Amino acid sequence: MVDNTHQDIDAATGTATTGHEWDGIKELNTPLPKWWLYILYATIIWAFGYWILYPAIPLPGGHTSGVLGWTSRGAVQADLADLRIQRGAMVDQLSRSTLQQISADPKLAEFARAYGRSAFGNNCAPCHGSGGQGSKGYPNLNADRWLWGGTLDQIHTTLVHGARSGDPDGHEGNMPAFGKDGLLTKEQIDAVANYVVSLSNPTTADVSAGKLVFGENCAPCHGENAKGNVDVGAPNLTTKIWLYGGDKASIVETLVNGRGGHMPAWKGRLDPETIKALTVYVHSLGGGQ
Amino acid sequence: MSLWNKHAIFEKNSIVLTVGILVVVAIGGLVEILPLFYLKSTIETVEGVRPYTPLELAGRDIYVREGCYLCHSQMIRSLRDEVERYGHYSLAAESKYDHPFQWGSKRTGPDLARVGGKYSDDWQRGHLSNPRSVVPGSIMPRYAFLAESALDYRHIRDSMSVLALEGVPYTPEMIAKADVDIKAQLSPDDPSVTDLVKRYPKAVAHASLGGDIAVTEQDALVAYLQMLGATVDFKLYDNKANLR
Missing domain, CATH: 1.10.287 (Helix Hairpins)
Structure with a gap:
């Protein structure tokens, strides 16, 4: 500390000492550099300005809101509004056009695909894969087979309301658990599984027993010809495209336990323009009808 | 001087x-x-936020036990890019029944504040058991054991009582029916679900895993994840009245 009454000036530097001394070595009390000190004072003055301009002081009934009236939540709303203006005309056009108009207008369709692709990466890719290739239980969107239909309007409905999503307008329809619920015997399941395998993998073996079971139990949804029915989400069983696997073991598993994947309803989670863009993007992936 | x-x-x-x-x-x-x-403005007035159901609460305990918060935040900040990616920024009201909150401070994985309902239960189960099965580049560890571990909920009533002390509006009825509600939330077709939803509006019953174990830790965690950020009714929420 500096003792003003007995100030000790260091001869070599002309600076006061703190009065501490160790074996003849004295500690200098060098003042803070002026530039540093002025910056410190400036920040203190800055703080007062900040208190006046921005929300700062808590009071019993609330807090000061600042002369600028800035709020972090207001700022993000403004940013989002700016973003809308930035995307501007094209998004407005998406909002005004029907899906058919969007896909017929090359420029708008290109925008919708690009816009849709980024939304797909964040929202759809976790299930359907980054390229829409799907995986077991998650439909491939590149193939030209659609559980719930592959037209623009059908894809749009699936996106908006989902499948088995709890949305009242969502797609419903389950593959029953024929084995677990005792609807078919083990032998019947084995027979019908052989028949279903033969639909996409022709065999010379006799599958007529399975065909009979199929006609009575499966045809109401999958159709007499097993070509499926998009109204109830019953897949076409005559192709090599399988959601849960087309080998006999997988088909038996499906028959025993039933199936019914969930697709969330995206209404409310994504805005209508994004859903339209996603529709056009998914439709363009290769299998759109 | x-x-x-x-x-x-x-x-x-x-x-x-x-x-x-x-x-x-x-x-x-x-x-x-x-x-x-x-300050009245600290917690917004919103419709829909409710205490966790016993199953969700147990799932939340698993979430904390496994340290999920170390890699996942539950806080969508009021920044443009976050709102664009994750949805509406988080509200204080959404974690008012969290003791302690799970806001987190680091994102190795994505934010989970609004993950509820974004993916299907099957997806959540598959992803927990092996994240690579659905997200090829994921670095998240596997939590396959959760599907094979029975949920220990002997203490769930005690947990609820303590939370009630801390201000979470659990009624004596809710606490008494905790075991019933846990089973109800895993039996979507059971009539007891009606009572559950009466006590916990918008609670969703999930099909259980259906193995030898009646209630697995995975069941609880999935129930918790599937309600994150899904309770607030944003149609009734006034953005302008809650600027701050």
Whole structure:
């Protein structure tokens, strides 16, 4: 500390000492550099300005809101509004056009695909894969087979309301658990599984027993010809495209336990323009009808 | 500069220095922390936020036990890119029944504040058991054992009682029916689900895993994940009235 009454000036530097001394070595009390000190004072003055301009002081009934009236939540709303203006005309056009108009207008369709692709990466890719290739239980969107239909309007409905999503307008329809619920015997399941395998993998073996079971139990949804029915989400069983696997073991598993994947309803989670863009993007992936 | 020399009093007396530090820190606390307890604007008025169902609460305990918060935040900040990616920014009201909150401070994985309902239950189960099965580049560890571990919910009533002490509006009825509600939330077709939803509006019953174990830890965690950020009714929420 500096003792003003007995100030000790260091001869070599002309600076006061703190009065501490160790074996003849004295500690200098060098003042803070002026530039540093002025910056410190400036920040203190800055703080007062900040208190006046921005929300700062808590009071019993609330807090000061600042002369600028800035709020972090207001700022993000403004940013989002700016973003809308930035995307501007094209998004407005998406909002005004029907899906058919969007896909017929090359420029708008290109925008919708690009816009849709980024939304797909964040929202759809976790299930359907980054390229829409799907995986077991998650439909491939590149193939030209659609559980719930592959037209623009059908894809749009699936996106908006989902499948088995709890949305009242969502797609419903389950593959029953024929084995677990005792609807078919083990032998019947084995027979019908052989028949279903033969639909996409022709065999010379006799599958007529399975065909009979199929006609009575499966045809109401999958159709007499097993070509499926998009109204109830019953897949076409005559192709090599399988959601849960087309080998006999997988088909038996499906028959025993039933199936019914969930697709969330995206209404409310994504805005209508994004859903339209996603529709056009998914439709363009290769299998759109 | 004689005023500054008075500072020597603090430098020379440790007790005075201690008291001085305490006073300065207390001012910071009074100004920054205390107002949060009395300002009406701290917690927004929203419709829909409810206490966790017993199953969700048990799932939340698994979430904490496994340290999910170390890699996942539950806080969508009021920044444009976050709102664009994750949805509406998080509200204080959404974690008012969290003790402690799971806001997190680091994102190795994505934010989970609004993950509820974004993916299907099957997806969540598959992803927990092996994240690579659905997200090829994921670095998240596998939590396959959760599907094979029975959920220990013997203490769930105690947990709820303690939370009630902390201000979570669990009624004696909710606490008494905890075991029933856990089973109900895993039996979507059971009539007991109606009672569950009466006690916990918008609670969703999930099909259980259906193995030998009646209630697995995975069941609880999935129930918790599937309700994150899904309770607030944003149609009734006034953005303009809650600017701050």
